[in-house]
Amino acid sequence: MARSRGGSRFAVFLFCVSYLVSGQIHYRIPEELEYGAFVGNIVSDLMLNIWELPTRNLRLVSEDVKQYIELNRQDGALFVNGRIDREQLCRQSSICSLSLQIALDSPLEIHRVVVEIRDVNDNSPSFSKDEFSLEISESIAPGTHFPVESAQDPDVGINTISTYHISPNDHFGLKVQTRSDGSKSAELLLEKALDREQQSTFQLILTAIDGGTPHRSGTVQINISVLDSNDNAPVFDSELYRATVLENAPKGALVIKINAADKDKGSNGELTYSFTRHVSKNNRELFKLDPLTGEIRVQGVLDFEESSVYELDVEAVDRAPPGLAGHAKVIVGLTDVNDNAPKVEVSSVSSSIPEDAPPGTVIALISVSDFDSEINGQIQCQISDNVSFKLQPSSQNNYKLVSRDFLDREAVPVHNISISASDGGSPPLSTYTSIRIAVSDINDNAPVFTHSLYNVYLTENNAAGASIFRVTAADSDKDHNSDVSYSILENGTEGGPGYVTINSKNGDIYSLRSFDYEQLKQFQVKLQARDAGSPPLSSSAVLNVIILDQNDNEPIIVSPLLWNSSAIVEIESQQLYPGYLIMKIIAMDADSGQNGRLSYQMLEATNPQLFNVDSLAGEIRTTGSFGSQDLAAEKLVLSVKDNGQPRLSSTVTISFSILLNFTDNSFEFTQEQQNSEYLNFYLIILLGSTSLVFLLIIILLGIVTFKQRRNIAEGYNSVACCYNRRNSNITLKQRSATTHTLNYSGPDSADGYGYTVCLTPESSNSEFMFLKPCSSTLPLREVIDRDPSAPTLLYG
Structure with missing residues (x-):
């Protein structure tokens, strides 16, 4: 029963039947139904639950039939959408129907519905x-x-x-x-x-x-x-003629020749051939009958798919008045040729598919058809060679395009799939179409740094907060899955302070402090790059920061012990001879390389001709013999410079007191000698006091240095050592000493020699002593870089 949706209320009983044939639903309705007339209910016929419809997206796939039939997606009812004129739709065909495709999602289902249009006598x-x-x-x-x-x-x-x-x-x-x-x-x-x-x-x-x-x-x-009367009518050779012609026969092609005879003579026996009134106008346009010869030829375009057989009624009329006619029938059958390419229809195409979609995911539904018959209408459908997708037959001339394997958007972001359909004709005809499938991204790629290890060379005394480097990580994913943020996993040494910070958006690395090469020579930072995917993926890299030295430390003179940049050295006159080593100036510089390479220079001297200073070793030697006039105190002013840019220096003033030899000459004490003895006593007291103060300072410095020891990559160790007097077998009592690593320039070393010395308070004679070596405080790398033959000395 169908109800019109107009203003009037009336009911029309329709013969409307639904039944299942070969997996499809079949309805019958009469033509000329009003808009809104009920056709059938898909939900009830498919035994679906109506509450499933909003989620399963019930829809009518066939677009070309929507002008006649429409689907109510709320309750599954099919209704007439417009006037259906069977004669206009199907002409003289005995069976007239509309083929629909109904689709549901989750899971995807396609149902074929045939609505047969029943003729009414209109x-x-x-x-x-x-x-x-x-x-x-x-x-x-x-x-x-x-x-x-x-x-x-x-x-x-x-x-x-x-x-x-x-x-x-x-x-x-x-x-x-x-x-x-x-x-x-x-x-x-x-x-x-x-x-x-x-x-x-x-x-x-x-x-x-x-x-x-x-x-x-x-x-x-x-x-x-x-x-x-004209009493003899023409008679044809046969009452029924049969002929066969190809549907693509050209115009003018001969179909058949008919023949009739008339027993009359003269004009009564002359015949004229023609089609009878039974031949339709359409057939007259397709075929032409020669009135004199009786030849029937092709005049129009024949189409096997429109009609496979034509029936032509012919007559032969004599010329005698009145003309008599004989009648016959010509049946022309058409032979099908392959003149129709297959038709490919793609429906339910997914515009995109996630790259983690499992194999077998349905991408599209494909149906093919061919108007040709038999062999010419047999269709083979296939897709281009593609390892990612394949065709699966679902029913006759219907296929499903499914994924063959997991997809990789980073390798192929878009797939253009070419579909070809070929019929069985000779030669075969083909139709091609393509489907564009985009692969949507998932977060399956972690960010990757350009290097796993970055070496950054940073000069000490840098400005805190300045940018020192930038790292970059790339993520081959797309959109938010490729948004990379940066962070620091490990900053500096374990348990130590944080040295750097990083901009989470662009990877810029900033120093948190100003670095001192003498305290910290290098450190490592572990970096992380993390994307914004769900779940997020990350990778790490190591930033190795190497501190470069600047010449920011001036040389420090550690031997002899100084008081207000001065020192007093006593020398016995018997030791003075040309080339005699009076003493050795030992200085240290906390810088390294050329910045720690030292040179010595004599700036002033009471008598420059008596002394010579080795510019690399710092050794002070006599250059000649001392006369009686040189027995007074001598004074030297020395400069110690490093080789950095700019060069830094320190100066020292050394006063030499030359003592007479009392063992070889006997004389009586004079008042002058007594005064000299008093002077030596005062000097001993002064030097002892100075040494005690210096020792206290060294102890305090040692305590401070010990507390900062964890943050100092390379430093100086304090040890206690014992020493022996040169050319003497007398063992001195063990004294407290302060050990320092010293750099001074030697004649054969570009960077200078390394010495470990022990400093003790000056003895009463202020003598220079060669002592036993202590353990080296140089780092292993610096020891390897220096001359392995360089000596390690202790000075006290």
């Missing part, structure tokens, strides 16, 4: 004109048949023409015949001989009646003129 039979004339010789014997024009009715089946009636008369009857295509044709039958002298004309009404309910009819008037 057309009356009609003739091509209101009347036509017929001339019949009076000599025609009863029983002769006279073809009359057939009526046309667009309806089919029982609603088409079922019979003909002729108006009552004494001479003519009507014979109704059924043709091979099921249509009806009528012929006048002469039942009683004509007598022109009694009646020369007849006006008969021919009525065509269809079989619908109620019946519809159409009429035409037949005007019959009775002619004088």
